[in-house]
Amino acid sequence: MKIAVAKGDGIGPEIMDAVLNIFKANNTPLEYEFVDMGKWVFDKGFNNGMTPEAKQSIETLGLLFKGPMETPKGKGVKSINVTARKTWNTYANKRAFQSLHGVDTVFSKAGIPIDITVVRENIEDTYGGIEHMLTHDVALSRRFITRPGSMQVIRYAFEMARQKNARRISCGHKANIMKITDGLFLECFYEVAKEYPEIKADDIIVDDLCMKLVTRPDLFDVVVLTNLQGDIVSDLCAGLVGGLGFAPSANIGDHISIFEAVHGTAPDIAGRNIANPTALLLSGIAMLQHVGLTENAAVIENALLYTLESGVHTGDFGDKSIPAVNTTEFANAIIANF
Amino acid sequence: MKIAVAKGDGIGPEIMDAVLNIFKANNTPLEYEFVDMGKWVFDKGFNNGMTPEAKQSIETLGLLFKGPMETPKGKGVKSINVTARKTWNTYANKRAFQSLHGVDTVFSKAGIPIDITVVRENIEDTYGGIEHMLTHDVALSRRFITRPGSMQVIRYAFEMARQKNARRISCGHKANIMKITDGLFLECFYEVAKEYPEIKADDIIVDDLCMKLVTRPDLFDVVVLTNLQGDIVSDLCAGLVGGLGFAPSANIGDHISIFEAVHGTAPDIAGRNIANPTALLLSGIAMLQHVGLTENAAVIENALLYTLESGVHTGDFGDKSIPAVNTTEFANAIIANF
Ligand SMILES: CC(C)[C@H](C(=O)O)[C@@H](O)C(=O)O
Numbered sequence: 001m002k003i004a005v006a007k008g009d010g011i012g013p014e015i016m017d018a019v020l021n022i023f024k025a026n027n028t029p030l031e032y033e034f035v036d037m038g039k040w041v042f043d044k045g046f047n048n049g050m051t052p053e054a055k056q057s058i059e060t061l062g063l064l065f066k067g068p069m070e071t072p073k074g075k076g077v078k079s080i081n082v083t084a085r086k087t088w089n090t091y092a093n094k095r096a097f098q099s100l101h102g103v104d105t106v107f108s109k110a111g112i113p114i115d116i117t118v119v120r121e122n123i124e125d126t127y128g129g130i131e132h133m134l135t136h137d138v139a140l141s142r143r144f145i146t147r148p149g150s151m152q153v154i155r156y157a158f159e160m161a162r163q164k165n166a167r168r169i170s171c172g173h174k175a176n177i178m179k180i181t182d183g184l185f186l187e188c189f190y191e192v193a194k195e196y197p198e199i200k201a202d203d204i205i206v207d208d209l210c211m212k213l214v215t216r217p218d219l220f221d222v223v224v225l226t227n228l229q230g231d232i233v234s235d236l237c238a239g240l241v242g243g244l245g246f247a248p249s250a251n252i253g254d255h256i257s258i259f260e261a262v263h264g265t266a267p268d269i270a271g272r273n274i275a276n277p278t279a280l281l282l283s284g285i286a287m288l289q290h291v292g293l294t295e296n297a298a299v300i301e302n303a304l305l306y307t308l309e310s311g312v313h314t315g316d317f318g319d320k321s322i323p324a325v326n327t328t329e330f331a332n333a334i335i336a337n338f
Numbered sequence: 339m340k341i342a343v344a345k346g347d348g349i350g351p352e353i354m355d356a357v358l359n360i361f362k363a364n365n366t367p368l369e370y371e372f373v374d375m376g377k378w379v380f381d382k383g384f385n386n387g388m389t390p391e392a393k394q395s396i397e398t399l400g401l402l403f404k405g406p407m408e409t410p411k412g413k414g415v416k417s418i419n420v421t422a423r424k425t426w427n428t429y430a431n432k433r434a435f436q437s438l439h440g441v442d443t444v445f446s447k448a449g450i451p452i453d454i455t456v457v458r459e460n461i462e463d464t465y466g467g468i469e470h471m472l473t474h475d476v477a478l479s480r481r482f483i484t485r486p487g488s489m490q491v492i493r494y495a496f497e498m499a500r501q502k503n504a505r506r507i508s509c510g511h512k513a514n515i516m517k518i519t520d521g522l523f524l525e526c527f528y529e530v531a532k533e534y535p536e537i538k539a540d541d542i543i544v545d546d547l548c549m550k551l552v553t554r555p556d557l558f559d560v561v562v563l564t565n566l567q568g569d570i571v572s573d574l575c576a577g578l579v580g581g582l583g584f585a586p587s588a589n590i591g592d593h594i595s596i597f598e599a600v601h602g603t604a605p606d607i608a609g610r611n612i613a614n615p616t617a618l619l620l621s622g623i624a625m626l627q628h629v630g631l632t633e634n635a636a637v638i639e640n641a642l643l644y645t646l647e648s649g650v651h652t653g654d655f656g657d658k659s660i661p662a663v664n665t666t667e668f669a670n671a672i673i674a675n676f
């Protein structure tokens with residue numbers, strides 16, 4: 001099976017190389033077509049941050065594995081990540097957050113285990129970018145939520161919850177204020193819920209959700225939200241398990257899916273072979289599961305978990321009394337633990 | 339000095355009585371005009387949840403101290419709290435979150451001190467409630483941000499930061515996606531910042547902010563945000579210090595200000611004299627400071643902190659090996675510690 005790979009900007013190339021080396025050492029049956037996409041491609045004059053050839057390859061192959069990409073500056077300019085999600089209608093963004101042994105947080109220290117999957121609607125909401133200045137003093141933006149858009153992401157969330165044997169799925173929303181837009185999303189949630197009677201479905205106001213996530217994160221399992229609220233809650237949950245360096249991300253569509261690292265491009269450390277490839281590797285593992293390479297996914301995931309647990313770490317995390325390793329050494333340690 | 343007092347719904351009356359008893363025992367020079375406001379007033383047929391006499395009193399006195407109020411159900415019906423904020427143009431919502439000894443959280447256990455003041459724009463954004471169904475399948479809502487609205491809340495935040503000798507003030511926003519609306523807010527932020535060169539002013543994307551708030555909350559001091567993002571971040575911060583039971587709230591306007599408990603009305607325990615009055619007391623202390631009764635505020639605040647630290651607690655928090663006290667006993671313990 002062949003997939004498209006975009007290494008991205010900044011630390012992208014080095015962490016992608018580390019992950020692909022891990023895949024190779026595991027004899028993962030994947031072939032790669034490397035495509036030109038990122039801020040560096042935008043800078044060459046390609047407005048949406050990819051060449052026509054890249055776009056063509058991705059559409060043919062149906063699967064893109066991508067490193068972090070920098071958002072170009074400027075008022076009219078859109079984020080490359082967001083453009084990609086919209087172009088290919090990847091309507092569900094899934095991020096699974098799990099406590100990792102070896103990655104200390106205040107929650108792990110307090111013995112509170114975290115296992116939360118956030119499913120975020122990935123295309124609608126204020127991400128439409130429909131905004132204008134009404135007068136010099138008044139800025140207006142349109143937020144839209146559609147029934148088909150809500151149904152498809154909610155259905156995906158329930159399917160995913162069923163697959164992972166989730167005990168609970170919660171809809172986060174602000175329907176007490178946005179009674180019509182978030183009201184529609186909530187209505188769709190309970191409509192789909194009827195088809196999954198084995199999963200406990202409930203809803204929670206997003207501000208209350210954020211309060212509970214920092215006090216009792218162990219109470220949540222799968223959470224589904226509209227785009228911007230989902231964006232915020234995803235990052236909050238990333239913080240619960242140690243930050244974006246430990247957060248995988250999958251953008252799921254019916255025809256094309258994108259697995260990506262959502263952390264920054266860390267230009268300050270780019271090219272020094274010291275970046276942490278864990279988030280991209282976790283996304284890669286999710287991708288292997290997605291395409292049915294579940295055995296490869298399991299071997300690599302176990303090796304990663306064992307490596308982290310044994311105290312091996314890059315400079316950005318871990319036990320300071322154990323010296324940090326570089327990106328290549330980190331990948332090799334994982335390979336040694338297959 | 340005379341102020342309006344609305345006891346509110348559910349546990350409102352009993353926690354308000356506890357707080358006013360504490361004020362009385364401290365000889366706080368305040369007189370009260372009790373006004374009819376809340377869900378129970380709405381149920382009597384007053385659409386905005388208050389009688390015309392209540393409205394008149396509040397407008398004459400300029401200051402309202404209020405207990406929690408239930409939001410009436412129904413599509414066209416607005417939250418009484420939100421209506422009050424809008425009616426009297428209380429454009430800034432200020433919530434100060436501080437770690438409290440005796441209130442254990444994962445952060446206090448990890449030795450991470452929290453002292454964050456969130457200032458939230460209180461009137462604009464999607465709180466305008468301008469929404470409609472465009473078709474059966476498409477819901478639209480309008481988000482608006484204005485220059486005068488942004489300037490006044492940001493100016494308030496900087497003034498407050500100056501008063502509290504804040505080292506840092508951060509603007510939370512999503513201007514990478516909502517380039518025009520949040521862009522306007524951000525532009526106003528840096529415009530006002532010029533007048534306060536002694537305070538370090540920076541900005542942070544709201545999702546990143548939420549991630550950092552759960553990993554390094556000690557890095558933040560004053561944070562100012564638009565309405566909905568501020569709502570979410572406020573609750574997240576409440577969680578950091580133990581929940582809404584420890585979160586004061588002040589709605590500041592040029593003519594009228596409202597100090598309130600923002601937690602729920604807890605109908606399940608209402609009337610049983612077991613509710614925790616701390617959040618309302620903290621709001622009351624902020625109110626005393628606001629009207630210049632700084633000595634009373636200091637005595638009561640110290641007594642509260644000492645009481646919490648000594649392990650006295652209501653049933654909802656604290657060391658389970660020390661028996662819980664009821665609302666009256668909790669208030670009396672504070673009074674005994676003046
Ligand atoms: C970079 C940014 C546009 C993006 C978003 O808001 O979706 C990011 O925060 C994410 O979560 O992938």
Ligand SMILES: CC(C)[C@H](C(=O)O)[C@@H](O)C(=O)O
Nearest residue numbers: 176177207417419420569600
């Ligand atoms: C009750 C609700 C309408 C309100 C809000 O969204 O502002 C509450 O969450 C708050 O923070 O005071």
